[in-house]
Amino acid sequence: xxxxxxxxxxxxxxxxxxxxxxxxxxxxxxxxxxxxxxxxxxxxxxxxxxxxxxxxxxxxxxxxxxxxxxxxxxxxxxxxxxxxxxxxxxxxxxxxxxxxxxxxxxxxxxxxxxxxxxxxxxxxxxxxxxxxxxxxxxxxxxxxxxxxxxxxxxxxxxxxxxxxxxxxxxxxxxxxxxxxxxxxxxxxxxxxxxxxxxxxxxxxxxxxxxxxxxxxxxxxxxxxxxxxxxxxxxxxxxxxxxxxxxxxxxxxxxxxxxxxxxxxxxxxxxxxxxxxxxxxxxxxxxxxxxxxxxxxxxxxxxxxxxxxxxxxxxxxxxxxxxxxxxxxxxxxxxxxxxxxxxxxxxxxxxxxxxxxxxxxxxxxxxxxxxxxxxxxxxxxxxxxxxxxxxxxxxxxxxxxxxxxxxxxxxxxxxxxxxxxxxxxxxxxxxxxxxxxxxxxxxxxxxxxxxxxxxxxxxxxxxxxxxxxxxxxxxxxxxxxxxxxxxxxxxxxxxxxxxxxxxxxxxxxxxxxxxxxxxxxxxxxxxxxxxxxxxxxxxxxxxxxxxxxxxxxxxxxxxxxxxxxxxxxxxxxxxxxxxxxxxxxxxxxxxxxxxxxxxxxxxxxxxxxxxxxxxxxxxxxxxxxxxxxxxxxxxxxxxxxxxxxxxxxxxxxxxxxxxxxxxxxxxxxxxxxxxxxxxxxxxxxxxxxxxxxxxxxxxxxxxxxxxxxxxxxxxxxxxxxxxxxxxxxxxxxxxxxxxxxxxxxxxxxxxxxxxxxxxxxxxxxxxxxxxxxxxxxxxxxxxxxxxxxxxxxxxxxxxxxxxxxxxxxxxxxxxxxxxxxxxxxxxxxxxxx
Amino acid sequence: xxxxxxxxxxxxxxxxxxxxxxxxxxxxxxxxxxxxxxxxxxxxxxxxxxxxxxxxxxxxxxxxxxxxxxxxxxxxxxxxxxxxxxxxxxxxxxxxxxxxxxxxxxxxxxxxxxxxxxxxxxxxxxxxxxxxxxxxxxxxxxxxxxx
Numbered sequence: 001x002x003x004x005x006x007x008x009x010x011x012x013x014x015x016x017x018x019x020x021x022x023x024x025x026x027x028x029x030x031x032x033x034x035x036x037x038x039x040x041x042x043x044x045x046x047x048x049x050x051x052x053x054x055x056x057x058x059x060x061x062x063x064x065x066x067x068x069x070x071x072x073x074x075x076x077x078x079x080x081x082x083x084x085x086x087x088x089x090x091x092x093x094x095x096x097x098x099x100x101x102x103x104x105x106x107x108x109x110x111x112x113x114x115x116x117x118x119x120x121x122x123x124x125x126x127x128x129x130x131x132x133x134x135x136x137x138x139x140x141x142x143x144x145x146x147x148x149x150x151x152x153x154x155x156x157x158x159x160x161x162x163x164x165x166x167x168x169x170x171x172x173x174x175x176x177x178x179x180x181x182x183x184x185x186x187x188x189x190x191x192x193x194x195x196x197x198x199x200x201x202x203x204x205x206x207x208x209x210x211x212x213x214x215x216x217x218x219x220x221x222x223x224x225x226x227x228x229x230x231x232x233x234x235x236x237x238x239x240x241x242x243x244x245x246x247x248x249x250x251x252x253x254x255x256x257x258x259x260x261x262x263x264x265x266x267x268x269x270x271x272x273x274x275x276x277x278x279x280x281x282x283x284x285x286x287x288x289x290x291x292x293x294x295x296x297x298x299x300x301x302x303x304x305x306x307x308x309x310x311x312x313x314x315x316x317x318x319x320x321x322x323x324x325x326x327x328x329x330x331x332x333x334x335x336x337x338x339x340x341x342x343x344x345x346x347x348x349x350x351x352x353x354x355x356x357x358x359x360x361x362x363x364x365x366x367x368x369x370x371x372x373x374x375x376x377x378x379x380x381x382x383x384x385x386x387x388x389x390x391x392x393x394x395x396x397x398x399x400x401x402x403x404x405x406x407x408x409x410x411x412x413x414x415x416x417x418x419x420x421x422x423x424x425x426x427x428x429x430x431x432x433x434x435x436x437x438x439x440x441x442x443x444x445x446x447x448x449x450x451x452x453x454x455x456x457x458x459x460x461x462x463x464x465x466x467x468x469x470x471x472x473x474x475x476x477x478x479x480x481x482x483x484x485x486x487x488x489x490x491x492x493x494x495x496x497x498x499x500x501x502x503x504x505x506x507x508x509x510x511x512x513x514x515x516x517x518x519x520x521x522x523x524x525x526x527x528x529x530x531x532x533x534x535x536x537x538x539x540x541x542x543x544x545x546x547x548x549x550x551x552x553x554x555x556x557x558x559x560x561x562x563x564x565x566x567x568x569x570x571x572x573x574x575x576x577x578x579x580x581x582x583x584x585x586x587x588x589x590x591x592x593x594x595x596x597x598x599x600x601x602x603x604x605x606x607x608x609x610x611x612x613x614x615x616x617x618x619x620x621x622x623x624x625x626x627x628x629x630x631x632x633x634x635x636x637x638x639x640x641x642x643x644x645x646x647x648x649x650x651x652x653x654x655x656x657x658x659x660x661x662x663x664x665x666x667x668x669x670x671x672x673x674x675x676x677x678x679x680x681x682x683x684x685x686x687x688x689x690x691x692x693x694x695x696x697x698x699x700x701x702x703x704x705x706x707x708x709x710x711x712x713x714x715x716x717x718x719x720x721x722x723x724x725x726x727x728x729x730x731x732x733x734x735x736x737x738x739x740x741x742x743x744x745x746x747x748x749x750x751x752x753x754x755x756x757x758x759x760x761x762x763x764x765x766x767x768x769x770x771x772x773x774x775x776x777x778x779x780x781x782x783x784x785x786x787x788x789x790x791x792x793x794x795x796x797x798x799x800x801x802x803x804x805x806x807x808x809x810x811x812x813x814x815x816x817x818x819x820x821x822x823x824x825x826x827x828x829x830x831x832x
Numbered sequence: 833x834x835x836x837x838x839x840x841x842x843x844x845x846x847x848x849x850x851x852x853x854x855x856x857x858x859x860x861x862x863x864x865x866x867x868x869x870x871x872x873x874x875x876x877x878x879x880x881x882x883x884x885x886x887x888x889x890x891x892x893x894x895x896x897x898x899x900x901x902x903x904x905x906x907x908x909x910x911x912x913x914x915x916x917x918x919x920x921x922x923x924x925x926x927x928x929x930x931x932x933x934x935x936x937x938x939x940x941x942x943x944x945x946x947x948x949x950x951x952x953x954x955x956x957x958x959x960x961x962x963x964x965x966x967x968x969x970x971x972x973x974x975x976x977x978x979x
Contacts, residue, residue, distance in 0.1 A: 063917075063918045063945040063946035063949065064918070064945050065945075123945070123950075143915065149918075151920055151943070151945075299947075729949075729952055729953060731943050731945065731949070733944075733945060733949040733950050733952070734950055735950055735951075735952040736950075737947070737950045741950075
């Protein structure tokens with residue numbers, strides 16, 4: 001593990017000839033500002049917030065996967081002493097409009113409210129809410145609510161959601177299909193005509209799971225009857241999106257919805273779509289005229305919140321030359337969105353940020369169809385929609401290598417995009433900013449001891465174990481261009497991206513920063529203070545970054561939040577912009593006070609001073625005092641407030657909706673993971689015995705935070721590869737609704753992690769940084785690849801699912817042919 | 833979940849039919865029945881405590897006779913409401929006279945929802961089979977004891 005060390009001011013200001021700090025604090029593991037309060041239990045999470053007279057809300061939920069609601073009887077619950085009140089779907093339908101749908105028809109017609117109205121469409125769907133004096137009383141009262149249902153047949157397999165006679169989830173939509181589109185770039189037919197081999201794969205499946213944040217969703221909502229103002233203490237991680245969804249539904253202006261967050265216990269995308277619950281709390285706070293607390297139970301989170309997209313890939317065909325060059329692929333993607341579209345169908349385009357994965361094939365055809373099923377609604381989950389597609393490209397590489405007897409390392413090296421080709425334009429117009437995938441793979445192979453692999457395999461064999469090495473290369477596309485949403489629905493008026501920060505100098509010269517983001521453990525206060533310190537010429541300890549988000553700080557914009565791997569670009573871009581503005585104003589003030597040109601001045605060691613004569617200096621405290629409390633006699637035209645607000649905007653164009661072409665994300669961090677597994681052929685049980693993760697996210701601001709992200713993402717991936725799945729039976733019952741059945745990896749499950757990195761600075765961002773929070777999927781790809789390598793001696797079975805519990809490995813061992821029946825190879829021309 | 837089977841009774845069909853169609857007799861065949869109330873000849877309600885491995889599951893079950901062709905065929909529906917479990921069952925049986933006794937062919941479609949339902953088929957199937965076994969055995973005793 002890297003050792004941490006404190007940074008003295010002198011050491012930080014390494015002055016090169018040019019007089020500017022080389023990189024200042026960036027790149028150093030300064031102690032994290034957040035850790036002291038978190039380690040001492042002084043963090044403020046939503047459930048820590050108490051208010052006099054607050055009510056605790058508990059949901060009454062559907063036991064059925066699909067059923068009509070025939071009656072709701074609240075009388076027994078409302079009669080219980082200590083119950084403050086209730087809310088039902090009818091009330092919600094009378095007080096609010098359905099949430100705005102991003103999709104074109106048929107998805108556009110889906111009606112989605114804060115509570116079920118007339119019909120439930122997945123197990124656990126909220127039907128009513130009871131509010132009481134205590135959390136336990138609310139739960140007991142909820143059991144007294146009698147709801148009568150008329151059960152209906154459930155649709156749980158996306159592959160049959162569009163079959164004849166299958167029940168319709170949303171009558172008003174007229175179909176279980178929510179959205180579909182066909183994508184084609186390059187000369188696909190030409191590629192297949194030219195191919196020496198065509199590898200065909202009938203079906204691949206990416207399983208349904210999510211990221212289990214340590215803290216579930218929660219809210220404490222207060223309503224000011226006099227001003228009509230809601231204050232929403234929440235751990236929602238995309239307040240910009242929540243506001244856009246809640247305002248129109250509640251017929252209220254967005255400024256009436258004040259979002260406040262402080263400490264959040266993990267988000268991973270799973271806390272983007274809690275707007276239905278927030279609307280319910282707002283209605284209750286107004287109706288009962290008291291603060292409302294909602295803290296989600298873990299089982300409710302598993303049953304109803306933010307499942308990751310489950311995705312099938314059918315009729316895949318890959319065009320390959322004899323020498324292993326990959327020309328292109330075509331496939332049909334079938335995405336299972338669950339019962340409602342809360343952020344979908346954006347997943348229908350987000351994968352296109354990484355269409356070719358890490359590879360140089362130019363010809364791609366993908367038909368995308370998304371359906372609704374009687375399962376929990378999907379929401380972005382770490383790696384959202386890119387992970388599914390990158391898993392697919394990596395599976396294709398390994399299956400092609402296996403069927404054509406090529407070395408998976410060589411096929412990758414041969415087809416990886418080369419460093420000298422960067423910035424690289426993909427077939428659909430995305431631009432990979434920088435990277436060297438080949439070198440990263442070499443670093444990984446070195447870390448994992450690839451040279452000794454065969455010896456290690458023989459040793460394992462001697463112990464009766466099957467050993468395999470797997471590679472998982474993944475890209476973490478960061479900083480969305482929301483103009484891609486127009487390829488979902490041309491009428492949508494979203495495009496570009498932004499984030500906001502303010503940096504000010506207080507009366508006594510204290511540097512105060514506010515952010516528009518909602519950090520969930522990524523250490524934004526620390527990295528922001530490092531960037532400000534370098535620009536203002538102080539140390540991170542001198543910079544106070546207010547914790548969390550508050551829309552009243554007015555340092556937010558439409559896309560404010562923490563999601564989609566972008567803080568190091570948009571968040572720090574805003575911080576840098578605001579700090580530069582403040583620095584400029586300080587120098588302007590300094591030039592007036594010290595009577596010299598602005599360019600003669602520098603900011604260093606807490607002063608603005610003349611470069612030529614450092615003695616002629618003005619402490620920041622003096623600057624703050626002059627502007628804030630001693631401003632008589634200043635030139636009238638001196639435009640200096642020492643309070644800088646900056647809106648960072650990445651430089652995007654609106655993509656070409658017709659051709660589905662354009663740059664969809666600004667930066668591309670890369671992660672290449674290698675896993676060594678040992679399988680016990682008797683039982684199918686396997687263990688990851690060695691693991692290497694190599695990361696490239698451009699300039700690293702705080703290496704320890706980057707390592708933390710890589711390790712956390714690896715844990716998510718290893719859990720998804722072996723233990724975690726949301727499995728439903730044919731009636732729509734979730735069979736893994738709590739930690740008894742949904743096994744999240746513990747510390748003991750984690751293999752020894754070796755980490756390595758290279759830094760390919762991004763040419764598109766001010767600090768050369770890239771977002772890097774969502775690249776962890778590589779672990780799933782690596783374990784699948786390793787299992788296939790380990791099993792190759794036993795009839796070359798094909799790994800066709802992202803989720804490989806021990807019993808599936810046992811099935812592959814006992815009947816390799818069953819999996820092989822999915823793959824056929826058509827060889828043509830000289831290779832015949 | 834579909835459960836079905838056959839059962840032989842050493843008794844004439846009319847006698848088997850009489851027991852099967854008397855709510856009181858049927859009540860006594862129920863595992864852990866605690867209370868019983870007949871609304872009319874096609875509706876009755878039973879309060880039961882089904883002994884499950886992890887403690888009893890209290891349930892109020894409303895029965896409704898859907899179809900009846902005396903003395904050979906009858907179909908029932910049962911809707912059970914308990915804490916943590918909602919049960920829906922559709923069951924039918926056919927009686928055929930054979931060499932001095934009666935062969936009963938029965939079938940049931942059972943769906944259990946709610947937290948108990950989340951235990952899934954692998955766990956619930958053996959429990960249901962065991963309960964069905966108990967019902968059939970006590971049914972046999974009822975028939976033998978009947979006049």
